[in-house]
Amino acid sequence: MTGRDAPCRDPRPEADGARRCGGLGPALGVAAAERHAVTGIGIMGKEIRMRLARALSSSARDRSQSGALRSYGPVSAAVVTAAALGSVAIDPSDPWYRSLRKPPWQPPPAAFGFVWTPLYISIAAAGGRTLQRAPAGERAPWGSALAVNLALNAAFGWSFFKARTPYAGLAVTAATALSSWDLVRRSARIDRGAAAALVPYALWCTFATALNADIARRNR
Template sequence: MGLISAFSDTPPSGALRGRRYGATTAAVAATAAAGAVAVDTDNAWYRALRKPDWQPPSWAFGTVWTPLYATIAYAAGHTLGKIEDPRRRTGFVSSLAVNLSLNAAWTWLFFTRRDPVAALVGTVLLDLSNADLLRRTARVDPVAARTLVPYAAWCCFATALNASIVRRNPRRRL
């Protein structure tokens, strides 16, 4: 079964709804796992970075991301259940796939490549992708779109934090 067909449940039945939410949850969980693998806040490079006073403690990021990932899975599954046009469904799934890829890529750019500038570009692209995902979601499901607002807001906060780190560490790429 292809990814798009997992989201084709018109009219929604219990099994098809479960498959749709299962697929979005699996995609989001894979994103979270792929990103988490790259995070290393206990290395010398990261500890040496000059960070702003307003940066949350490391433990706060997991605490915030867990419910945000849940809202992404919910909003995507809920929205996909309302999209009847196959082209719009494909466009939404593509937008979601780009968004989740950019989401996971940030930690690899920042922590594995140790390149805050590349990570800043990545998070700006993620912000643009969030705007696209919100727009596509709001067209068919305003309630689901509202559940994505905290995710988009947190990503904007992350962009500001990343930009602050870039400004404070102009030569901190290894």
């Protein structure tokens, strides 16, 4: 058996992994990153669903002023959870990310924090208002739609930065944009003010989809 035919027995992730196993080192690294990303997304989705389930049950029991607090509180907690879990995976200083070719119209990294802070506040406010004013039959479907949206929102960093796949990031941002516009549509049937508060979020997700599509195209 020649050296080229010998089986690979060294799984260590050193920098020369690209030369071992016929170049399988990087592929194994990407596969591991994707597994970690999927696991992270699953944990995020479960946590967000638990937060919103609490809001739905509380709102159903009491629609008074204390009921409003029970709606806004858990929804805000779910939004904060999604923001925190998603931000953990995002690292603009990552050498891999810095090596990507990006369009000249991409905002500087610092701009994203300034944009997302008011957007998350608007999601929490619109979500609490909608759940508080929704008829009994509308609460569960709307809460489920919000849970899906927040899980997708939090999943972007894991699918793009952790898995290091621009096309996976594009798929997540596109799904988040569609989900955001669906939330606007659902909210408009319950409270137009809440729907209007969600429009900037949906617009930003649409912009993010266009940005990720351009990055994916430039780095094929």
